[in-house]
Amino acid sequence: MIEGVADLEAIRKEGKAENYMIEPADAPARSGASAGPDWEKRRVLVALAAVIMGYIAESVLAAQVVGITAFVVAAIVGGWSNYRKAIRAIPRRDLNMSVLMSVAVIGAVALGEYEEAGVVALLFGVSEMLEGWTMDRARRSIRELMDIAPRSARVERGGVVSDVSVEEIVVDDIMHVRPGEKLAMDGVVTSGVSSVNQAAITGESIPVEKAVGDEVYAGTLNVQGLLRVQVTKRVEDTTIAKIIHMVEDAQAHRAPSQAFVERFAAIYTPIVIGLAAGIALLPPLLAGQSWEPWVYRGLTLLVVSCPCALVVSTPVAIVSAISNAAKRGVLIKGGVYLEQMGSVTAIAFDKTGTLTIGSPAVTDVVPLGDNAPVVSVLADAAAIERHSEHPLAKAVLDEADRQGIAVPESHDFKATFGAGASATVDGRRLRIGSLKLFPEVADDVRAQVIALESEGKTVLLLGDESGPLGLIAVADRVREDAPSVISDLRKAGVEHAVILTGDNERVAASVAAQVGADRFEASLLPQDKVGAVKTLLADYGKVAMVGDGVNDAPALATATVGIAMGGAGSDTALETADIALLSDDLSQLPFTVSLSRAALNTIRVNIAFSLGIKLIAVLAVFPGWLTLWLAILADMGASVLVTLNGVRLLRYR
Numbered sequence: 001m002i003e004g005v006a007d008l009e010a011i012r013k014e015g016k017a018e019n020y021m022i023e024p025a026d027a028p029a030r031s032g033a034s035a036g037p038d039w040e041k042r043r044v045l046v047a048l049a050a051v052i053m054g055y056i057a058e059s060v061l062a063a064q065v066v067g068i069t070a071f072v073v074a075a076i077v078g079g080w081s082n083y084r085k086a087i088r089a090i091p092r093r094d095l096n097m098s099v100l101m102s103v104a105v106i107g108a109v110a111l112g113e114y115e116e117a118g119v120v121a122l123l124f125g126v127s128e129m130l131e132g133w134t135m136d137r138a139r140r141s142i143r144e145l146m147d148i149a150p151r152s153a154r155v156e157r158g159g160v161v162s163d164v165s166v167e168e169i170v171v172d173d174i175m176h177v178r179p180g181e182k183l184a185m186d187g188v189v190t191s192g193v194s195s196v197n198q199a200a201i202t203g204e205s206i207p208v209e210k211a212v213g214d215e216v217y218a219g220t221l222n223v224q225g226l227l228r229v230q231v232t233k234r235v236e237d238t239t240i241a242k243i244i245h246m247v248e249d250a251q252a253h254r255a256p257s258q259a260f261v262e263r264f265a266a267i268y269t270p271i272v273i274g275l276a277a278g279i280a281l282l283p284p285l286l287a288g289q290s291w292e293p294w295v296y297r298g299l300t301l302l303v304v305s306c307p308c309a310l311v312v313s314t315p316v317a318i319v320s321a322i323s324n325a326a327k328r329g330v331l332i333k334g335g336v337y338l339e340q341m342g343s344v345t346a347i348a349f350d351k352t353g354t355l356t357i358g359s360p361a362v363t364d365v366v367p368l369g370d371n372a373p374v375v376s377v378l379a380d381a382a383a384i385e386r387h388s389e390h391p392l393a394k395a396v397l398d399e400a401d402r403q404g405i406a407v408p409e410s411h412d413f414k415a416t417f418g419a420g421a422s423a424t425v426d427g428r429r430l431r432i433g434s435l436k437l438f439p440e441v442a443d444d445v446r447a448q449v450i451a452l453e454s455e456g457k458t459v460l461l462l463g464d465e466s467g468p469l470g471l472i473a474v475a476d477r478v479r480e481d482a483p484s485v486i487s488d489l490r491k492a493g494v495e496h497a498v499i500l501t502g503d504n505e506r507v508a509a510s511v512a513a514q515v516g517a518d519r520f521e522a523s524l525l526p527q528d529k530v531g532a533v534k535t536l537l538a539d540y541g542k543v544a545m546v547g548d549g550v551n552d553a554p555a556l557a558t559a560t561v562g563i564a565m566g567g568a569g570s571d572t573a574l575e576t577a578d579i580a581l582l583s584d585d586l587s588q589l590p591f592t593v594s595l596s597r598a599a600l601n602t603i604r605v606n607i608a609f610s611l612g613i614k615l616i617a618v619l620a621v622f623p624g625w626l627t628l629w630l631a632i633l634a635d636m637g638a639s640v641l642v643t644l645n646g647v648r649l650l651r652y653r
Contacts, residue, residue: 189211
């Protein structure tokens, strides 16, 4: 192997030292891939048969030699993988649980406690097998995600439609997707109308209507109608592929509690070995006590002090929670964010597109004076706004179109940053915008503007050189579920809901009152939101920020946890946020908080239980109440219980 370069065989060799099988990412699944778990099961069954045979030989047949041989076989077979791990760990000075168990079994054989050596090895083998099974159960949901998208699609090329493997499909290919079929690739609908069930990606239970120009995702189900879809991403870049990769990556990253447990175990294990050596050696050497009972107690302490349950207490809970969230359309990028989300005391919301629909609509048209009817006000406003790309301009144009109003031509359009715009319409110079554009406005008109703004509306004034001719009120509707979501967040333990918005204070106050937020910050530019989040962090400690993942990226990065809405269609959201709600559904937020808090509680209970059991068992060693096989039974039981407790998070709702 050249320095700085590692070939596959070198990596396999290192992996084998840690008991891992290394294969290239694109290697086909091997038929013998399941040999590992099957071998573990067979090994445990052989050890169990040997233990049973040993008891029968000694108790029934009085054949001591046969019994001893059977128990030694059980000790060898039951602890085989354990001994291999210990042999590899000792040269690295890694005194892990495999080393502890190996010393205990070998010591029992040396003392002539063949029966206990065999039972200890058997019970530890059973423990390993059960832990492997439960962890595999937690990870199975990710394998289910991998199977969501079909491996081939019907693709139209040169007027001919044929089945093509997803690896051969390229960007701009046209897929034909019939009713009842799943989409194999991400793309955009080019013809057809249908409803698509996106539950596998976004967690939405109700199918979403899709028409020409709409995005669709690999792994979603076409419920009705034939769709022609233009592929926009290669198979490795699809939304589902990114989700799978990010969830696997999240499961590999250690959470703070997991890092603590590993640091604790690294200090704890050498101390235990030293204590066990002291118990085994000091009474015989210093007090003339018999060697056998004290060596036995030392070995028992090694077994019962093994931090198996403690080490598995955290990762299985984190893997289970992240997997559960992924199946429900919530992408949590790591255990650290899961734990932080479980301890936030405040959540800050970007207003537009998060608490509101994000598509403003005209609510009021108020002519000022006798010579400006509603139709005229809308027509002139639309004439100016047809040249603007502002969201409020679209609302005005949509309303004019809805009412069937003919919009006159305009020219010499000029935008005034932060205030509005002007243009020439039918020979008149007209302007439209906020009060900043109309400093000369009369008090009665200003009072009308303030009254509309107090209702949560944004007011545009239309006027000419002589003054305002009319008012147009525009509002972004609050999401129907926003008040209930904030109520549910409070029930989940989040004490404060805060709105951060670029809108004026009156609009922000109105939305805050409608949704039940207890604080708001208004008239914020994107860079101002960063300062607002820092203030919230100083006031409340841990703060989550919910936004669209694009404009709010700096604020999302500043918060304790950044949460992006509607991440399924946004690469930026997937990359920027710590947590992505893959659908545009706010109700996923209380679930995420509740799941995170449940995971935190599970981890705390597991750690406390693991340490408590160890303490009781260790205290029982000194008077000689604890035998080797009872010690391993207690250790195995604790490990299985904390693992099963963590796996419960897979079913959390």
